[in-house]
Amino acid sequence: MTKFILGKHSSSQFSQEMESIRNHLLRMGGLVEKQLGDALEALLNNDSAVAEKVLITEDEVDELEKRIDEECARVLALRQPAAIDLRTILAVSKCVSDLERIGDESAKIAQQSLEQEGELPMSLVGVKHIGHSVKHMLNSALDAFARFDADKAIEAAAHDDEVDTEYQAAMRSLVTLMMEDPRSITRVLNLMWVLRSLERVGDHARNICEQVVYLVKGKDVRHFSVDEMLAAVQNKRHGGEPE
Amino acid sequence: MTKFILGKHSSSQFSQEMESIRNHLLRMGGLVEKQLGDALEALLNNDSAVAEKVLITEDEVDELEKRIDEECARVLALRQPAAIDLRTILAVSKCVSDLERIGDESAKIAQQSLEQEGELPMSLVGVKHIGHSVKHMLNSALDAFARFDADKAIEAAAHDDEVDTEYQAAMRSLVTLMMEDPRSITRVLNLMWVLRSLERVGDHARNICEQVVYLVKGKDVRHFSVDEMLAAVQNKRHGGEPE
Numbered sequence: 279m280t281k282f283i284l285g286k287h288s289s290s291q292f293s294q295e296m297e298s299i300r301n302h303l304l305r306m307g308g309l310v311e312k313q314l315g316d317a318l319e320a321l322l323n324n325d326s327a328v329a330e331k332v333l334i335t336e337d338e339v340d341e342l343e344k345r346i347d348e349e350c351a352r353v354l355a356l357r358q359p360a361a362i363d364l365r366t367i368l369a370v371s372k373c374v375s376d377l378e379r380i381g382d383e384s385a386k387i388a389q390q391s392l393e394q395e396g397e398l399p400m401s402l403v404g405v406k407h408i409g410h411s412v413k414h415m416l417n418s419a420l421d422a423f424a425r426f427d428a429d430k431a432i433e434a435a436a437h438d439d440e441v442d443t444e445y446q447a448a449m450r451s452l453v454t455l456m457m458e459d460p461r462s463i464t465r466v467l468n469l470m471w472v473l474r475s476l477e478r479v480g481d482h483a484r485n486i487c488e489q490v491v492y493l494v495k496g497k498d499v500r501h502f503s504v505d506e507m508l509a510a511v512q513n514k515r516h517g518g519e520p521e
Numbered sequence: 522m523t524k525f526i527l528g529k530h531s532s533s534q535f536s537q538e539m540e541s542i543r544n545h546l547l548r549m550g551g552l553v554e555k556q557l558g559d560a561l562e563a564l565l566n567n568d569s570a571v572a573e574k575v576l577i578t579e580d581e582v583d584e585l586e587k588r589i590d591e592e593c594a595r596v597l598a599l600r601q602p603a604a605i606d607l608r609t610i611l612a613v614s615k616c617v618s619d620l621e622r623i624g625d626e627s628a629k630i631a632q633q634s635l636e637q638e639g640e641l642p643m644s645l646v647g648v649k650h651i652g653h654s655v656k657h658m659l660n661s662a663l664d665a666f667a668r669f670d671a672d673k674a675i676e677a678a679a680h681d682d683e684v685d686t687e688y689q690a691a692m693r694s695l696v697t698l699m700m701e702d703p704r705s706i707t708r709v710l711n712l713m714w715v716l717r718s719l720e721r722v723g724d725h726a727r728n729i730c731e732q733v734v735y736l737v738k739g740k741d742v743r744h745f746s747v748d749e750m751l752a753a754v755q756n757k758r759h760g761g762e763p764e
Contacts, residue, residue: 340744343743344743347611347741354597358601360598368614453706453707460706463700
C-alpha cells in the first residue's frame with residue numbers, strides 16, 4: 279500500500295502532504311455521509327432539530343472543499359507529483375466536487391423535511407429503501423477510496439443501476455398516488471424532490487467510484503457500463519499495474 | 522493577454538499545449554450550448570428530430586470531457602505549470618465536469634420532449650423565459666473564460682439569483698395548474714422536470730463563472746454571494762494582480 283502513497287517520491291514531507299489530502303477527503307466524506315443519514319432521519323421521523331443540524335453542517339463541508347482544493351493546488355505547484363500521486367490529486371479534486379453536491383442534495387432533503395406538513399403518504403417506503411441504497415453506495419465508494427480498492431469501487435458503482443430502477447418504480451407509484459388523490463399533490467411533490475435528490479446522490483457516488491478506478495488503475499472509466507469498467511480493469515491487469 | 526497564457530514558461534510547445542486545452546474546453550462549451558438550445562427548441566416546437574440530435578451529441582461531449590482531462594494530466598506531469606497556467610488547468614478540470622452535466626441536463630430535457638404527449642400547458646412561458654436566461658448565463662460564462670474576464674464572470678454569475686427566483690415562481694404556477702386540473706398531472710410533471718434541469722444548468726453555469734474568477738484572480742469565490750465575489754476581486758486588485 280505504501281508504495282502507492284509514496285509513488286516516485288520519497289520525501290517524508292511530501293508523503294505527509296499526500297496523506298493529509300487523503301485524510302481531509304475522507305473527513306469530508308464522513309461529514310457528508312452523516313449529513314445524508316441525518317437528512318433521511320429528519321424526513322422519516324419528522325425531526326426538525328436533526329434537519330437544522332444538516333443545514334448547519336453545510337458551511338463546514340464547503341470550507342473543507344475549498345481547503346482540500348487549495349492543498350491540491352499547493353502540492354501540484356511545489357512538488358510536481360507524478361504517476362499515482364498525480365492521479366490521486368486529480369481524483370481528489372473531482373471527488374470534492376461530488377461530495378459537496380451530495381452535501382447540497384442532503385441539505386435539500388433536510389429543507390423538504392422542514393417544509394413537510396402533516397402525515398407523509400404511505401409510499402415513504404420507496405424513499406426509505408432508496409435512501410438506504412445510496413447511503414450504502416456512498417459508504418462503499420469512500421471505503422474503496424480509503425483502501426485504493428478498484429474492485430470494490432466497481433462493485434459499489436454497479437448499485438447505481440439498481441438505484442435508478444428503484445427510483446423509476448417509486449416515482450411511478452407517486453404519480454399514481456397523486457392522480458388518485460389530488461389533495462395529496464403538495465405532499466407527494468415534496469417526496470418526489472427527495473427521490474430526485476437521492477437519485478442524484480447515487481450518481482455522485484458512482485462518480486467517486488470512477489475516480490477510485492482512475493487513481494488505482496490509471497484508467498478513465500467515466501461513461502462506461504459496469505461490464506466495460508470490469509473489462510478495462512482486467513485489460514490493465516494483463517498489461518501490468520500502472521505506476 | 523499573451524502574458525497570461527504563457528505564464529512563467531516560454532516554451533512554444535508548452536504554450537501550444539495550453540492553447541489546445543483552452544480551445545478544447547471552448548469547443549466542448551460550444552457543443553453543450555448547442556445541445557441546450559436544441560433541447561429547448563425540441564421541447565417548445567415538439568420537434569423529435571431535434572431532440573434525437575441532442576441525444577446523439579452526448580457521446581461527443583463525453584469524449585471531449587475525457588480528452589481534455591487527459592490533456593490536463595499530461596501537461597501537469599510533463600510541464601509542471603505554475604501560477605496562472607496551473608490555475609487554468611485546475612479550473613478547466615472543474616469546468617469540464619460542469620459542462621458535461623449541462624449536457625446531461627440538456628439530454629434529459631430532450632428526453633422529456635420525446636415523451637411529451639399532446640399539447641403543452643399554457644405555462645410554457647415560464648420554461649421559455651428561464652431557458653433563455655440560463656442559455657444566456659452559459660454563453661456569458663464561456664465568453665468570460667475565453668477572454669479571461671473576471672468582471673464579466675461575476676456579472677454572469679449574478680443572474681443565477683434571478684433564475685432561482687423565476688424558477689420558484691414558475692414552479693408555484695405549475696403546482697396551481699396541477700391542483701386545478703388533475704388530468705394535467707403527467708404533462709405538468711414533465712415540465713417540472715424540465716424546469717428543475719434548467720435550474721441546475723444555471724448552477725453549473727455559475728460554477729464555471731467562479732472558476733473563471735479563480736483562474737484570473739487566484740481567488741476561490743465558491744459559496745460566495747455576488748457582493749462577496751466583487752469584494753474579493755477588488756481586494757485582490759488593491760494588492761495587485763496575482764501572477
